[in-house]
Amino acid sequence: xxxxxxxxxxxxxxxxxxxxxxxxxxxxxxxxxxxxxxxxxxxxxxxxxxxxxxxxxxxxxxxxxxxxxxxxxxxxxxxxxxxxxxxxxxxxxxxxxxxxxxxxxxxxxxxxxxxxxxxxxxx
Amino acid sequence: xxxxxxxxxxxxxxxxxxxxxxxxxxxxxxxxxxxxxxxxxxxxxxxxxxxxxxxxxxxxxxxxxxxxxxxxxxxxxxxxxxxxxxxxxxxxxxxxxxxxxxxxxxxxxxxxxxxxxxxxxxxxxxxxxxxxxxxxxxxxxxxxxxxxxxxxxxxxxxxxxxxxxxxxxxxxxxxxxxxxxxxxxxxx
Ligand SMILES: Nc1nc2c(ncn2[C@@H]2O[C@H](COP(=O)(O)OP(=O)(O)OP(=O)(O)O)[C@@H](O)[C@H]2O)c(=O)[nH]1
Ligand SMILES: [Mg+2]
Numbered sequence: 340x341x342x343x344x345x346x347x348x349x350x351x352x353x354x355x356x357x358x359x360x361x362x363x364x365x366x367x368x369x370x371x372x373x374x375x376x377x378x379x380x381x382x383x384x385x386x387x388x389x390x391x392x393x394x395x396x397x398x399x400x401x402x403x404x405x406x407x408x409x410x411x412x413x414x415x416x417x418x419x420x421x422x423x424x425x426x427x428x429x430x431x432x433x434x435x436x437x438x439x440x441x442x443x444x445x446x447x448x449x450x451x452x453x454x455x456x457x458x459x460x461x462x
Numbered sequence: 463x464x465x466x467x468x469x470x471x472x473x474x475x476x477x478x479x480x481x482x483x484x485x486x487x488x489x490x491x492x493x494x495x496x497x498x499x500x501x502x503x504x505x506x507x508x509x510x511x512x513x514x515x516x517x518x519x520x521x522x523x524x525x526x527x528x529x530x531x532x533x534x535x536x537x538x539x540x541x542x543x544x545x546x547x548x549x550x551x552x553x554x555x556x557x558x559x560x561x562x563x564x565x566x567x568x569x570x571x572x573x574x575x576x577x578x579x580x581x582x583x584x585x586x587x588x589x590x591x592x593x594x595x596x597x598x599x600x601x602x603x604x605x606x607x608x609x610x611x612x613x614x615x616x617x618x619x620x621x622x623x624x625x626x627x628x629x630x631x632x633x634x635x636x637x638x639x640x641x642x643x644x645x646x647x648x649x650x
Pocket of ligand 2: 478479480509529
């Protein structure tokens, strides 16, 4: 199966530049390799991808251990903003980095939209 | 109740997850995901965060067993896990000499962060092309036959064999503890 990486990259870049308060995004494999990334300068693709996979796998495990069912998303809120991880189809994980002024509700909607588009390319 | 945290590390496919699954008394926390990298040449799944298992070693001692991922892109997990380890084991597949150099890199990563006692476990010694201990030790950076960590052969798929390896690690741990009591390490 050949994934159209160029298309994925374009989608990510558009998403990052068109969505207010979003600073970066990455689409990675569940075993932590980058598929497509548009990350702030200075962030290492490989490292971010591996961390995303690790975090989602642990989150899913915690979700089942604590009887929360299947996990829709995991998010990290820090003094500098948000990191939101969403699983995107079976074979990808979507990471979005947003700054502190992001409105969470809007952000979640935008992520949902982006995932719908990404899924079409991944299929 | 005393808790000992033991870490199992080593290259992809050495048998870290299998090792822990073989002896854990609880359902192992497993973060294996479908492998899309070189790991997929060896097996369908690979660990992306850690394995966690538990073994009641004696009425007053529980072992917490942590398995690391094998790939260096997960070295942030190596770092998190090794810093809290009481002792650890480097698992190396004895029939994959091309990975010895990488195993040595993992080892130096760990030794820069932890002074916990370690032993070396050789897996896959039932396979053709297995190197002998002496040469593996040299490849791992221990050329002096009198100065190297304890080394054992272990079949990660066999609970009995894994138990022996864990015993060896615990014995080594208590010997090192004993030595430190007798001649305390200078403060650094
Ligand atoms: N023949 C043989 N097979 C072994 C032995 N030890 C482990 N294996 C097999 O080797 C494979 C090891 O797979 P894992 O336990 O997933 O390896 P891992 O070290 O956790 O790998 P990563 O998580 O990808 O880094 C399994 O298929 C085991 O059944 C052994 O001593 N002999
Ligand atoms: Mg594993």
